Amino acid sequence: MSDPVRAVLGEDQPIVREGVTAMLSRAGIKVVASVGNAVALVQAAAEEQPDVVITDIRMPPRFADDGLQAAVRIRATRPQTAVIVLSQFLDPSYAFDLVGEDPTGVGYLLKEKVASAEVLSDAIMRVVNGGSALDPDVICCLVGRKRKADPLGALTPREREVLALMAEGSSNSGIAERLSVTVPAVERHVTGIFLKLGLQQADATRHRRVLAVIEYLRN
Structure with missing residues (x-):
């Protein structure tokens, strides 16, 4: 039997913290530390070296984006630790700050x-395995923004x-299921996206599927 995923949780409201801890435990994820402020979160991540850090964005001490900044710091000092931020706010700039130059192992x-528990545990497993878990509403907001040089x-509406x-x-098969099309059709759309965005030569090890969104929406 493989070892359970180890998580550090950052949430300033004790009731919510206990609820999320219980939810994760039911999903087979071990919460090795649970803290209520951003300073303690960074410290716990350094001490416990978890597989994933899950944190609220707005936390003490400033009650601003302290949790997000803690997550960014953790990613910078220990890139192998996956990070998921939970937010009440649909703010694409937060997603960009979290992703930085590397979209692997992050969730918003x-x-x-x-x-x-299924929704959260699925997102956790995706980021722990080097994928991403960006909320669909955040993606829709990013893709739908109007820019001077878009x-x-x-891209076509389907692309x-x-x-x-x-x-x-989502994988190609997952996309095909969501859109009720064939996998080869999805593969053709993906190829077209890469060609139109100039990513056909991108390094596949850096998840160019996610870079297709992140790099071209960053500006």
């Missing part, structure tokens, strides 16, 4: 969507749908 979820302007699902972390 809206709290209202995390209503079950690098996505050459935009595929791009959004790619950024959520």
Whole structure:
């Protein structure tokens, strides 16, 4: 039997912290530390060296984006630790700050969507395995933004749908199921997206599927 995923949780409300801990435990994820402020979160991540850090964005001591900044710091000092931030706010700039230059092993979820252990545990397993877990509403907001020089302007509506699902972390087969099309059809759309965005030569080890969204929406 493989060892359980080890998690550090950051949440300033004790009741919520206990609820999330119980939810994760039911999903077979071991919470090795549970803290209520961003300073303690960074310290716990350094001491416990968990597989994943899960944190609220707004936390003490400033009650601003302390949790997000702690997550960014943890990623910078220990890239092998996956990070998921939970937010009440649909703010694409937070997602960009978290992702930085590398979209692997990160998640940005809206709290209202995390209503079950299955949703959260699925996101955790994706980021622990080097994938991403970006909330669909965040992706829709990013893809739908109007820009003076829109690098996505050459994409068809269907390619935009595929791009959004790619950024959520969906596989080609998962996209095909969601859109009720064949896997080869999805593969053709993915190839078209890479060609139109100039990513056909991108390094596959850096998850160019996610970079197709992140790099071209960053500006």
